[in-house]
Every structure is written in C-alpha cells, then in structure tokens.
Amino acid sequence: MARPTTVRSLFETHLAVAALPRSVSFYRDVVGLPVALELPERGAAFHWIGAPGRAMLGLWSLGSAPMAMQSHVAFATTLADVLAAPAALRERGVEPLSFLGEPADEPSVIGWMPAAAVYFRDPDGHLLEYLAMLDGTPHPELGIAAWSDAFPDPGSSSPLLHPPTGKDPA
Numbered sequence: 373m374a375r376p377t378t379v380r381s382l383f384e385t386h387l388a389v390a391a392l393p394r395s396v397s398f399y400r401d402v403v404g405l406p407v408a409l410e411l412p413e414r415g416a417a418f419h420w421i422g423a424p425g426r427a428m429l430g431l432w433s434l435g436s437a438p439m440a441m442q443s444h445v446a447f448a449t450t451l452a453d454v455l456a457a458p459a460a461l462r463e464r465g466v467e468p469l470s471f472l473g474e475p476a477d478e479p480s481v482i483g484w485m486p487a488a489a490v491y492f493r494d495p496d497g498h499l500l501e502y503l504a505m506l507d508g509t510p511h512p513e514l515g516i517a518a519w520s521d522a523f524p525d526p527g528s529s530s531p532l533l534h535p536p537t538g539k540d541p542a
Contacts, residue, residue: 374460383448383503386430392417395431405429409484409512425485425505446489446501454479454504455519457490466492471516481506481522483514 389395396417399405405419408428415433420426430444449457458468458477469491471480479488486506494500514522 373463374456376464377447377449377453377457377460377502379447379449379502381448382427382445384428384430384444384446384501386432386444388434389431390434392431392433399429399431425487443498444501445498446503449502449504451488451504451506454488454490454502457502461490461492468492470518476518478519481514481517481519483517483522484510484512486510486514488519 387395392412392415396407396410396419399419400407405421406424408418408420408424410417417431419429419431421429427448428446455478457479461468468476470476471482471489471491473491476490479490481488486508487503488506489501489503491499491501
C-alpha cells in the first residue's frame, strides 16, 4: 500500500457569507488580506493570507459554493504527493475528485494560482483537498484543467505554465 500523503500545513479554508461585497471589504480592509481573485459571476472571492501562494481564504455567497460544499479545508503538500494522491486515496477506499467534483485519476490544475489539487470527502461529507503550488506565474486564462490537459507530454511544458520542477516553493 502506498504511503499516506504528508500534510505540511493548512493551505486554505472557505466561508459561506451573506453579503460577498461586504465580506470582501472586511477581509481586505479590516483584516488586511489582499484580494487574489474575485468571481462575482460565481459569487466567490479569494484572499491571500501572507505572500501569494502560501495560504488562502475563500468567500462564497450563500448557496454559491461548488460541490455542495459544507466545509472545505485544503492541506498544502508537495507536488509529488498531489500526483500520487488519487491512487493512494483509492487504496484506502476514498474516491478522489476533480475540482468539479467528478471522480478523477489525476489532479486538477488551477491556472489562476497556479496549483495542482486533488479533492476528496471525509466520512461526514466535508470537502478536503491536497494542494501544491506550481512553478511559474498565474494564468487565469487556463481556467481549471485536468493535469493531462495542462501538461500533455511529461517532457514538455504547458503553453501557459512552466513544467513543475519538483522544487518546494514554500
């Protein structure tokens, strides 16, 4: 059996909020968290905690959260662990999921960060995530893609992202 993923730290948490603009202002102006991305059409906003790529707070208008999210916690880990996570989770009887909540055998790539992530649920239905930041600059135009679509040939780079070097960006 593959070894369990090594969690290094808490990467993100998400909150359901009653008034997204009010909450964005509060976390930006009162708490001091810079806005990473606002998606008004999705009723969502994200704030960096500390330096970009280190930790994040997601805010979701009531009822707008993806995958019927009750609670969501993302754990920072290495890229190697994110890549191995689908098989390791399946070995333990846990269904790995894509960003869109569908069964997945590979990570999702989140272009605006950029990061690779694998999602899964705990026994109470809380959405958990293993996440590793990728090398390179953010590319929101990539959207959300399957790993094999973002990096179709392991020996070549994505047109938008630098190939992962395996170096730990933390």
